[in-house]
Amino acid sequence: MDQLHRRRLIGGLGVGLVGFAAPAILRAQEPARPTAFQMEGPFYPYDDMPADQDSDLVRVTGVDAQAMGQVTHVTGTVWDQFGAPRAGALIEIWQCDHTGRYLHRDDPNTDRSRDAGFQGYGKAITDARGAFHFRTIKPVSYAAIIDGEQIWRAPHIHAAVSTRGVRRLTTQLYVAGAPQNEADILLQQVTSDEREGLIRPYTPGTGSETGALAAHYDLIVAV
Template sequence: MQNITRRKFVLTSAGLLAVYTVPTLSALRPLTPRQTPGPFYPKQPPLDNDNNLVQVAGSDTSAQGQITDLYGRVLDRNGHPLDGVRVEIWQCDNNGRYHHPNDRARRPLDPGFQGSGHTVTDSEGRYRFRTIHPVPYPGRTPHIHVAVFPEGRAPFVTQFYVAGEAKNADDFLYRAIPQERRHLVSVDFRSVELSDVQWMAEKDIVLEVTPA
């Protein structure tokens, strides 16, 4: 049967007819693949618990590494924004060390890196973090862990990978994602010439919004 996009006409306050499209099944956005949170999900939030991971409150030392703005939207399958949703990220520092008691590696811990952070989506479903360009640690390709907490629903966890990173091909969790869906968690990091940021990275997160 041929899919026909339904259109509705709405009378605006200006007395004009505005047209918008109601998505059909064929227009549904592909869901972001779910992944494991891994062994280093923060046991407790850092004292400086915000969306800026490269500057810890009370410290004059900034994080080591290449500063990155990571941003995007949280959407449902129809492309509708999910507002007021908590989003968390966590990742290893530029030395490949997690700020977690179970990471007992001998690599030094970067005191200028917050390790994890959170934000809440705005009315357009947007989130934003300032962090570092992800780096590898033994056994893993560079990645950023992401968790989304829709109210009244089960938390959603995934991982973001650097698009085009050679180490992705040997990463067991990246390879566990079907090849045709890997682009949904692969993020293009764009080099920028700004005084305080070296990279910009944008990625939307698409969820199946169902009760927990």
């Protein structure tokens, strides 16, 4: 078990058993490697920002229909390199809808209609324990053009973390077991250890929402 994996395990036990005593222990160890950078991509909605920007991407204000796709509760914790939770961090996510279309005017997949019930972008602020929660859909694979060549991207959610008005991390979050993972051109650019933090299982949720999935990511940012 490598040091980063031990750090996450200890941190998880600390949250479940003794609150946040564990990060004090972690601060005495060597700094952890920050979560791997992944490109922002062309579809961050700079010019197409939705009016509804909350953390529930499955419901859009003013739209009666819920988003198509499998509802997923994506949770996570933002840590610094020494195991301390980062409260007050801005978390942004954006992803395509169930058909593979982004909320962006330059999305080339114009042969299909975008799901008006899917928000496409959301944001949240981490709480005192560095935790965040989004209600979204399980990401899907889609065709992308990279260097003039059409390729299939592995299912992923784009994510960004900012503190004190400065973006500290831009990355992409993947689904364990997705068959496209092994050939994804961007995922192959990070090491196997780095991939561990970006690829997480999507499992049946334990909450009251029938049929929903759950996934959890720990994001480590440099300070």
